[in-house]
Amino acid sequence: MxxxxxxxxxxxxxxxxxxxxxxxxxxxxxxxxxxxxxxxxxxxxxxxxxxxxxxxxxxxYEFTWVGKKQSIIEGNRPIRKTLRPSKEESKNWDSTENLYIEGDNLDVLKLLQNSYLNKVKMIYIDPPYNTGNDFIYRDNFKVSKEDYDEELGLFDEEENRLFKNTETNGRYHSDWCSMMYPRLQLARNLLTDDGVIFISIDDNEVHNLRKICDEVFGEEHFVATFPWRKRTAKSDVPFGVSQDHEWILCFGKSGFIANIEGGTRKYYHTNDLPNRPWRIHDLTTQRSASERPNSFFTIVNPKTGEEFPASPIRTWAMTKDTFKDYYDENRIVFPGDYDFLNISKPAFRYFKDDDIKKVGEMFGYVPVSTFLPQEVGMSQDGTKDFGDLFNSKIFSYPKPVLLLSYLIKVTTNFTKNAIILDFFSGSATTAHAVMQLNAEDGGNRKFIMVQLPEETDPKSEAYKAGYKNICEIGKERIRRAGKKIEEELKAKSTKSDLFEGDKEVKMVDTGFRVLKVDSTNMKDVYFSPSQYNQQMLLDLESNIKDDRTDIDLLYGVLLEWGVPLSLPHITEKIDGKDVHFVNDTDLVACFEEHVPEEVIREIARRKPLRVVFRDSSFRNSPDKINVTEIFKTLSPETTIKVI
Structure with a gap:
């Protein structure tokens, strides 16, 4: 076992x-x-x-700095930590698929590697800009194993996890690069093959960030740099030049394609195609007759006989044979077919429920411009978004919700159940944008917010308002934004939209599960049994720490076994023992002492995909062998492990 x-x-x-x-x-x-x-x-x-x-x-050619090798080692080094659930700080724990994780994002990214490998469609981060006034993480490369097992990630020379990286620091740029590099390496692993990362930055480190991303993601996967106008021009500025723009660097993992389809295109609703909205594509290409001789032909409208010859310099986007197939599939629209269409030549009908990738292979995608639309707003709009919820300025310079909504939209228009990650989440603008966009287009996107519980200044408005750290602000913003979104949806909806019979319909997920980074659930003996003699082992009642609950253990198992942390789970009493079922039978766990055979048989009858017990659930080796034999008989496909 x-x-x-x-x-x-x-x-x-x-x-x-x-x-x-x-x-x-x-x-x-x-x-x-x-x-x-x-x-x-x-x-x-x-x-x-x-x-x-x-x-x-x-x-x-290479890009390097003092501390680069150590930062790579730090990113690769395993840790003995876990995520502990905090139900009392969560909202809609049992039904939500969103996560809010408190802790050092380097630790969190390591902990998420199994459960979210290749599962995140989009990452957005707004990291410290290294202006000399903000704080960055100090990663400790020399901490001993014993100290590291107990240390929760909040330290520097004065026992503070964050430090102000002033320009007088001899490693001013190096420390910032060393902080970013391992986090981006780990983040890349989480992206889907067609996933993308957006990173906000200003002039201080944009040049170094681009080089780091070229190395981590590959120069060939650079997508674009989006200039974002953060303010109108100021008059009192160095050199008489007002730096009014920040930059949003965009890198794909491998197969990312941005697409504004569905966000700006109008879909037609017609009686001849009920419940299937559509729009049209131009049927011509930029290819000449010499390049595409099979596409240089005359299209004839079978209903009217009207002829539409191809141009020698702009042939059709299909051959004569494929045109016939598309016509038979009701894909071709001719001038005069619909009074509201102002077209002079045949067009291709694209249905909204089509797979955009298949259409894209033939017609290409509607490109997204690096010139962001004015509607995404500036810093003052982000401040207003936040102020409308809190009626006070307790967080400086949050990004506008519409900016994040736009980036999410162009990334997930056709994957509206995507996972969005922000591991420098700050005031949780990204979570707000995900919920707002879902409310607007009916999507089911999920968010994962990660934030270090950085303490607020006792002199700040945030502290005076009762928010002792940034995480408290972020969680409260999600609660308030979610409540506002729910109220707006209910005000716009009819009773039939909200209920199916007597059952209330879930409109948008505004909940979140709070998880917090903590030291491992296991005592030292679990990792180093050879260092304990027999008497010391007898004196130990358990290899699990005394303050850990079953739910703590369950989430530790989910992390290691690579099971998503958002799945529903219930606890059921079987013969007096607590048995936990994750997503029905994706994983079943029983952490009771001395689990009787009948309980094991009942679990096996449910045919779980995975099952886990405590090592102490069994009195001896013969008991373990018996468990293995029971599952071989009743559920041979089940994988069994112990902690």
């Missing part, structure tokens, strides 16, 4: 595994600090294997 490690992924080991699979001769062994053998990459050998010439030291 396999034991869960209760530790995040060791990316160094995983990367070595990948290299070993391709180039086994590039793998060698060395001794670590404790004298134990470990695998390492012989980089000289690897370089030679990748070259058809003798490799020696040579100059090459």
């Amino acid at each position: 396999e034991k869960l490690t209760q530790e995040t992924v060791n990316f160094t080991e995983k990367n070595i595994d990948r290299i070993a699979a391709l180039f086994p001769s590039a793998i060698t062994e060395t001794k670590d600090a404790d004298g134990k053998l470990k695998r390492v990459v012989n980089f000289h050998q690897l370089r030679q294997l990748l070259s058809d010439e003798v490799v020696d030291g040579e100059e090459c």
